[in-house]
Amino acid sequence: xxxxxSSGPRVVDWGLAERLALALAAGGxxxxxxxxxxxxxxxxxxxxxRRYTGLRPKTALPEAELVRRDEWARVNxxxxxxxxxGVERTLAERMNASxxxxxxxxxxxxxxxxxxxxxxGLTVGYLGQRVIGQYDVALIGPTRAPRLLxxxxxLSSARERLDVNRDLFLSWIxxxxxxHAVQFAAVPWLRSHLGAIASELFEGAAVDVRPGELIGKIxxxxxxxxxxxxxxxxxxxxxxxxxxxxxxxxxxxxxTVVEGYAEHVMDAVGDQLDPGYAxxxxxxxxxxxxxxxxxKVVSKLLGLDMKMAQYTRGKEFADRVVGxxxxxxxxxxxxxxxxxPSNAELEAPGDWIARVGAKRESRLFxxxx
Numbered sequence: 001x002x003x004x005x006s007s008g009p010r011v012v013d014w015g016l017a018e019r020l021a022l023a024l025a026a027g028g029x030x031x032x033x034x035x036x037x038x039x040x041x042x043x044x045x046x047x048x049x050r051r052y053t054g055l056r057p058k059t060a061l062p063e064a065e066l067v068r069r070d071e072w073a074r075v076n077x078x079x080x081x082x083x084x085x086g087v088e089r090t091l092a093e094r095m096n097a098s099x100x101x102x103x104x105x106x107x108x109x110x111x112x113x114x115x116x117x118x119x120x121g122l123t124v125g126y127l128g129q130r131v132i133g134q135y136d137v138a139l140i141g142p143t144r145a146p147r148l149l150x151x152x153x154x155l156s157s158a159r160e161r162l163d164v165n166r167d168l169f170l171s172w173i174x175x176x177x178x179x180h181a182v183q184f185a186a187v188p189w190l191r192s193h194l195g196a197i198a199s200e201l202f203e204g205a206a207v208d209v210r211p212g213e214l215i216g217k218i219x220x221x222x223x224x225x226x227x228x229x230x231x232x233x234x235x236x237x238x239x240x241x242x243x244x245x246x247x248x249x250x251x252x253x254x255x256t257v258v259e260g261y262a263e264h265v266m267d268a269v270g271d272q273l274d275p276g277y278a279x280x281x282x283x284x285x286x287x288x289x290x291x292x293x294x295x296k297v298v299s300k301l302l303g304l305d306m307k308m309a310q311y312t313r314g315k316e317f318a319d320r321v322v323g324x325x326x327x328x329x330x331x332x333x334x335x336x337x338x339x340x341p342s343n344a345e346l347e348a349p350g351d352w353i354a355r356v357g358a359k360r361e362s363r364l365f366x367x368x369x
Contacts, residue, residue: 011084012088012113012117012120013118014120016114016118017077017118017120017124018074018121019121020118020121020125021073021120021125022070024125024126024128024129025070025125025128025129026070027069028069028153029153029156031152031156033066033170034066035065035066037170038065039064041064041170041171041174042063042064042174042177044174045171045179046178046182048175048269049175049178049179049265050182053179054328055331056186057182057186058188060185061182061185062145062146062181063148064174065147065149065150067150068152069129069154072134072149073124073128075136075147075149076124076136080124082140082141083139085141086199086202128151129154130154131151132151132155132158132173133148133155134148134149134151135148135149135180135181136149137184137191138191138195139195139198140202143191148177148178150173150177162280162284163283164276164280165276168274168276168277168280171270171273172266172277175265175266175269175270176262176266180262183334190258193337194251197247197250197251197254198251200247201247201248249343252310252343253340253342253343254340255310256314256346257314257318257333257340257341259310259314259315260311260315260316260318261314261318261330261333263315263318264315264318267281318330321349321352324350325358325359326360328359329353329358332356332359
């Protein structure tokens, strides 16, 4: 991994991050299938998703790619780096300014850079052992072609752990990731909307970060409150300003809709596809509950429990809207950012329906569901 902008202090030691990530993401079982098989299943899934949802992609969907764990790690390290580029530049400029004023730099910066690099590397390496599929889209920076990635070793280990039919398992994972591909291709404003929030959040974090104030916030919490904050995965939000916290809630609300919609579509299409789908879904939910202690702790620290909560909360919203007013009404979330539900409306779908207005379900549309 090349080192752009090598002059001046580095905020993240990307070389260390890469070494750790690739060491953790090495190896794994072989998936007994081909990339062409994945591509055929993903094309089939795209057809089913379009037929059920009525969404029409404005651009071509990416072809599925079968990748190794280390390949996935490299893709996501590059994404992390692109996401954090603006923050790194701002913080590096502040470090340079502090150095020119005679303030301590050098060794503390090296320690901080190594610590951040280690955190990024461990995070990507850990996820590299677990992520099964990913729709990879650039939210910040220049537009690049999205990718539809499936991690071979993790496909194998997940299918073996769940002990489910191989073909049904492949249909399930293809449905979920392809739904995301259809969403972003059919809703051009979605990428720029998420990217704008993320950019504002990252830029604000770089400008507003003041280590002394952050430490003060933590030390003023009583031990019981601090423990509750950490175990609930809320420490990051605690350290944000009010404006940044608002951006985080907007970002989370949007991602909750994106993930929940995909979960709803996956289950609705899956139930029509194969009567064994419900049993596989039950095993998947049970598998999530049976994680070991270490896995639960790491997931909490990385915010993966928050991701699971997005799936659950978002799917409940989507299911309730479809149950009350139909899929055409739910599809109004894709009309524009102003049609997205607020955090409060996610808990009260009826309020969101009242605000945007229910759409009548045409008989032809409902026949395809």
